[in-house]
Amino acid sequence: MKQPEDARMRLLHAGMEVFAEVGFHAATTREISRRAEVNLAAIHYYFADKAGLYRAVFALPFAEKSNVFAHVDIESVTLEQALSSFYQWMLPPVATAEEVMLQKFMQLHAREEADPSGILGDALSEHIKPNHEKLKQLLCRELGKIESDLAVEQLAFAIMGMGSAFVHGRRVVEVLSPELIHGKNAGELRLQRLVGYAKTLIDAERGQHE
Amino acid sequence: MKQPEDARMRLLHAGMEVFAEVGFHAATTREISRRAEVNLAAIHYYFADKAGLYRAVFALPFAEKSNVFAHVDIESVTLEQALSSFYQWMLPPVATAEEVMLQKFMQLHAREEADPSGILGDALSEHIKPNHEKLKQLLCRELGKIESDLAVEQLAFAIMGMGSAFVHGRRVVEVLSPELIHGKNAGELRLQRLVGYAKTLIDAERGQHE
DNA sequence: CACATTAAGTCAAACGACCGATTAAGTCAA
DNA sequence: TTGACTTAATCGGTCGTTTGACTTAATGTG
Structure with missing residues (x-):
């Protein structure tokens, strides 16, 4: 099994890229999870929902x-x-x-x-x-x-x-x-x-x- | 029946507003036809598709x-x-x-x-x-x-x-x-x-x- | 002039695709 | 055994687009 933080960080980075490129509404959870190479449901496991991922991306230091x-x-x-x-x-x-x-x-x-x-x-x-x-x-x-x-x-x-x-x-x-x-x-x-x-x-x- | 051009012009104006407010991808044909008070299918009748409406809006003088x-x-x-x-x-x-x-x-x-x-x-x-x-x-x-x-x-x-x-x-x-x-x-x-x-x-x- | 036909315009319903979100089940290290 | 993590499948909703049916105006014909 990979490092648990690995999937979460990969979602944050992929989220950053996709949100930066196309904005919150046009970004899809499927595209983000594809880029992160993580299962779709993991977004909900780590961040509750799409908006939660967005807020977490902005909270990156x-x-x-x-x-x-x-x-x-x-x-x-x-x-x-x-x-x-x-x-x-x-x-x-x-x-x-x-x-x-x-x-x-x-x-x-x-x-x-x-x-x-x-x-x-x-x-x-x-x-x-x-x-x-x-x-x-x-x-x-x-x-x-x-x-x-x-x-x-x-x-x-x-x-x-x-x-x-x-x-x-x-x-x-x-x-x-x-x-x-x-x-x-x-x-x-x-x-x-x-x-x-x-x-x-x-x-x-x-x-x-x- | 209303002026035939009426529906077309109303779609163009409503399209301009919605595309200006939220951009092409976030704009929906349902929202545009709602604002124009025109049937959804009319967009396809007059402009072929959503992209055709977008181009027509830009072609306004x-x-x-x-x-x-x-x-x-x-x-x-x-x-x-x-x-x-x-x-x-x-x-x-x-x-x-x-x-x-x-x-x-x-x-x-x-x-x-x-x-x-x-x-x-x-x-x-x-x-x-x-x-x-x-x-x-x-x-x-x-x-x-x-x-x-x-x-x-x-x-x-x-x-x-x-x-x-x-x-x-x-x-x-x-x-x-x-x-x-x-x-x-x-x-x-x-x-x-x-x-x-x-x-x-x-x-x-x-x-x-x- | 009346009627039939045609064209333009409009509509509700439905389609396949995609969306965000959920769930049950499985895996594995602790 | 358990909690953390992961997964495939599925759900209801919305999307752009299509379709057949209907309405109305315009045109043609006897």
């Missing part, structure tokens, strides 16, 4: 581990360092097998953000909210504001939006400008440019309020 | 009508005017009933871009491509370049990404910063800021190459 921006102390880093961490959180690099799983995890999050399954409630906006609040905090520091206003709010989304072009719009980028994804040092160059753009927007906003 | 950026002559407008048209194309205003249908249409496109159904092939990247090429053309004009390079490519996606924060990320914006969507003159202010951000990025890029 990827978010914690990859959230480099969460671990940054806003008061003691440069703007560039903070922005770099922010975009590394949004767009983790992909090289090792674990990083591939991390990317699936982020893809799953992006999908749930853009098109909520209804299984998690608003828990996922809560996933973004801490880093979004922290980004606004950073912008307030840079702009000399006590608290955020609508300009800070929209600037925060503009900064996030530039990164999400490679999350939600990744397929379009791959079709229209594949070099941005697959070129030499593409990840590094992409990150540098994103950080540069964000700094430029922040500098311009600062200029308008001086 | 909304894209043509709303593509203000496509009608702009790059050689004879200011940068601000061009950018304004670009973001008006990405984020059409929503006031009349027709504009509500247009927004559903854009939402449907955004969904198909981010998560292709497989029904349309690459036809949808083709929908974006002309405006994306035109945006690059505009950037080349502004930056004094004969043709686009990777910097122009990524700048184009950054500009698109800031807008798509209100398309793919709209739910997140509504949760975290509802004033950006629902505040007084929110659409106008949003558009102005997006155009301002885009100009700032372009000016900065021009500065780096002078």
Whole structure:
């Protein structure tokens, strides 16, 4: 008999892949159990139901581990360092097998953000909210504001939006400008440019309020 | 008996709504025919099958009508005017009933871009491509370049990404910063800021190459 | 003009396939 | 012996699609 945890972990990994690829509703328990090479009923044995598997996938400790921006102390880093961490959180690099799983995890999050399954409630906006609040905090520091206003709010989304072009719009980028994804040092160059753009927007906003 | 075209048009409109809300695969022919108040078999009578209805929805003449950026002559407008048209194309205003249908249409496109159904092939990247090429053309004009390079490519996606924060990320914006969507003159202010951000990025890029 | 025929449109019912979930039975290490 | 794990089979529900029957409008004919 195989390791008992083996089947459970294989279901979680297969679940992550299938849910990330097609979303909760289009994912089938048969496809997940096929990929995991585990009997269909095992999903119900370990997770009660399909929704339970979905929640368990989200509870995997990827978010914690990859959230480099969460671990940054806003008061003691440069703007560039903070922005770099922010975009590394949004767009983790992909090289090792674990990083591939991390990317699936982020893809799953992006999908749930853009098109909520209804299984998690608003828990996922809560996933973004801490880093979004922290980004606004950073912008307030840079702009000399006590608290955020609508300009800070929209600037925060503009900064996030530039990164999400490679999350939600990744397929379009791959079709229209594949070099941005697959070129030499593409990840590094992409990150540098994103950080540069964000700094430029922040500098311009600062200029308008001086 | 009702107007024969009535049932067909009602199926197209109901199809647009349901496909925009949940995507091709999660949409059911029963839900669509329910909303259209038409018999289920009528979908097959008019469109052959579910995929045929989906294609017919995409063939509705909304894209043509709303593509203000496509009608702009790059050689004879200011940068601000061009950018304004670009973001008006990405984020059409929503006031009349027709504009509500247009927004559903854009939402449907955004969904198909981010998560292709497989029904349309690459036809949808083709929908974006002309405006994306035109945006690059505009950037080349502004930056004094004969043709686009990777910097122009990524700048184009950054500009698109800031807008798509209100398309793919709209739910997140509504949760975290509802004033950006629902505040007084929110659409106008949003558009102005997006155009301002885009100009700032372009000016900065021009500065780096002078 | 009346009637027959045809075409277009609509409907309820049913089909085979697939879904998530359940169950009884079997295996095996502790 | 027992609890954990695994399995094949099965269930009721829903899916997209098909079909034969019915209704109504349009057309043809004497």
